[in-house]
Amino acid sequence: MRTVIPVRSYGGPLRYGASMRARPYATTSPTRLAAALLEVAARSGLEAASVREVANEAGVSIGAVQHHFPTKDEMLAYSFRALSDRVLTRLANVDPDIDPARTLFAALSQLLPLDDQRGSEVHVMAAFAVRAVTSPSLSVIRSSTLFTVRTGIATVLIRLGAPDPETRATLLLAAVHGLALDAASSPDLYPREYLTHALHTQIQLALHGADAH
Amino acid sequence: MRTVIPVRSYGGPLRYGASMRARPYATTSPTRLAAALLEVAARSGLEAASVREVANEAGVSIGAVQHHFPTKDEMLAYSFRALSDRVLTRLANVDPDIDPARTLFAALSQLLPLDDQRGSEVHVMAAFAVRAVTSPSLSVIRSSTLFTVRTGIATVLIRLGAPDPETRATLLLAAVHGLALDAASSPDLYPREYLTHALHTQIQLALHGADAH
Incomplete structure (x- = not known):
């Protein structure tokens, strides 16, 4: 059921992991998070599109989602x-x-x-x-x-x-x-x-x- | 926003409380629970219609809902x-x-x-x-x-x-x-x-x- 969308391939190879952790909010954007939300909603229904699920889908922390969307x-x-x-x-x-x-x-x-x-x-x-x-x-x-x-x-x-x-x-x-x-x-x-x-x-x-x- | 529906007035006066607790599942029915669910969904959206909310709306325990609807x-x-x-x-x-x-x-x-x-x-x-x-x-x-x-x-x-x-x-x-x-x-x-x-x-x-x- 899972489909590949661009946002989920984002992140770069592992050797950049340390610097990414240093600026976690730069690893995503409202546009990428919206794409992740639409992916979750299409697969499992809009009621499944929690902040946690969207963060998971986008491969970022819950804090990164909350940074862009306080609510x-x-x-x-x-x-x-x-x-x-x-x-x-x-x-x-x-x-x-x-x-x-x-x-x-x-x-x-x-x-x-x-x-x-x-x-x-x-x-x-x-x-x-x-x-x-x-x-x-x-x-x-x-x-x-x-x-x-x-x-x-x-x-x-x-x-x-x-x-x-x-x-x-x-x-x-x-x-x-x-x-x-x-x-x-x-x-x-x-x-x-x-x-x-x-x-x-x-x-x-x-x-x-x-x-x- | 809350509206009165028949199911929520059910339950009888307080003096019957003890006998009602003795047979909690008889205090409701699938029909009454469905009415409660539709009330919750109309007011707050279907995503709000959890077992807990439906039990609350119908004035019964979560167990009483689960008795009639295992899932x-x-x-x-x-x-x-x-x-x-x-x-x-x-x-x-x-x-x-x-x-x-x-x-x-x-x-x-x-x-x-x-x-x-x-x-x-x-x-x-x-x-x-x-x-x-x-x-x-x-x-x-x-x-x-x-x-x-x-x-x-x-x-x-x-x-x-x-x-x-x-x-x-x-x-x-x-x-x-x-x-x-x-x-x-x-x-x-x-x-x-x-x-x-x-x-x-x-x-x-x-x-x-x-x-x-």
């Missing part, structure tokens, strides 16, 4: 932001196609568990979304991401003259989030071909009645 | 099944309307956070769904529920002659799950009127091209 809440918020930013960057970098349906598919399929990386992301993103229900600091990050993506989708639908573009954008995003969660929790019921067909169908429904369609 | 996994699985059954029963008891769109709305609105009870249910259901990603026993329960609801929706769409009814049923359910999770984590972005409008819209899209529509 667990700060560690979670930083990691959630890092994950959200990574996904938003991928969405922003999708090449626009001459066919708007294809552009929407290329963007929104980034949010479905269509390969192992997206499977891990979907799992951890959904776990953070659930945690946001009881955490105001996580809810702020979640709302900002939702608002950005929803607005991006709505902009495409407005350009195409789709009826009620705001609501249809909300539904496109919701359908993708729901498909992702349903597929992650019940993979046998949602094969990958099924997910891509469902996304194509929702995009067609969202574009129904648009000027250019 | 935490069994406690979680029983509680998830109890919650899923409660929601499925509500769905099954929706009065069929002469207008199929209204029937679908009456059923699927049971899965949106349109009042405090459904808000708690949505939060805990989503938490269990996320947990199911790393728990085969929870995944089995989740798949069974998804399959039942998806089939029920598909049956309505097939009767109406909607195109690709299986996919549209999947999308209706996914949109509701996604709306529910997005609204739970970012309530300010998803007012209740907005959610009901979105559900009506998704139902109209799902019925587009149906014989009777």
Whole structure:
């Protein structure tokens, strides 16, 4: 189940051990710790991502984690932001196609568990979304991401003259989030071909009645 | 934040204390413990629902919980099944309307956070769904529920002659799950009127091209 991620290979050969112990906090960074947290959460659930487990995963001391993140809440918020930013960057970098349906598919399929990386992301993103229900600091990050993506989708639908573009954008995003969660929790019921067909169908429904369609 | 639920008022006046201690396991039941777990999870997240917290919430000893649920996994699985059954029963008891769109709305609105009870249910259901990603026993329960609801929706769409009814049923359910999770984590972005409008819209899209529509 363990996968190799760059952060865990960090540390250098043993002969540097003495000098590393002399400056233990320099052996890691918030970015590396967030990567370790996401790895732990993808493998064992977000509830397993304690300071101790993250330190263990990153190969550093608990003190080194606490140096960068004085509280667990700060560690979670930083990691959630890092994950959200990574996904938003991928969405922003999708090449626009001459066919708007294809552009929407290329963007929104980034949010479905269509390969192992997206499977891990979907799992951890959904776990953070659930945690946001009881955490105001996580809810702020979640709302900002939702608002950005929803607005991006709505902009495409407005350009195409789709009826009620705001609501249809909300539904496109919701359908993708729901498909992702349903597929992650019940993979046998949602094969990958099924997910891509469902996304194509929702995009067609969202574009129904648009000027250019 | 604490709300009163029936299970916590159980126990009787103090004068029965001695006889209760003589038979501590009779003071609770799996059903009461599941209700206590759901209460803890709705208030503080599923990760807070330890055997100790559930015992505390139900007002019984840790031993009484362990008597009914030898492992935490069994406690979680029983509680998830109890919650899923409660929601499925509500769905099954929706009065069929002469207008199929209204029937679908009456059923699927049971899965949106349109009042405090459904808000708690949505939060805990989503938490269990996320947990199911790393728990085969929870995944089995989740798949069974998804399959039942998806089939029920598909049956309505097939009767109406909607195109690709299986996919549209999947999308209706996914949109509701996604709306529910997005609204739970970012309530300010998803007012209740907005959610009901979105559900009506998704139902109209799902019925587009149906014989009777």
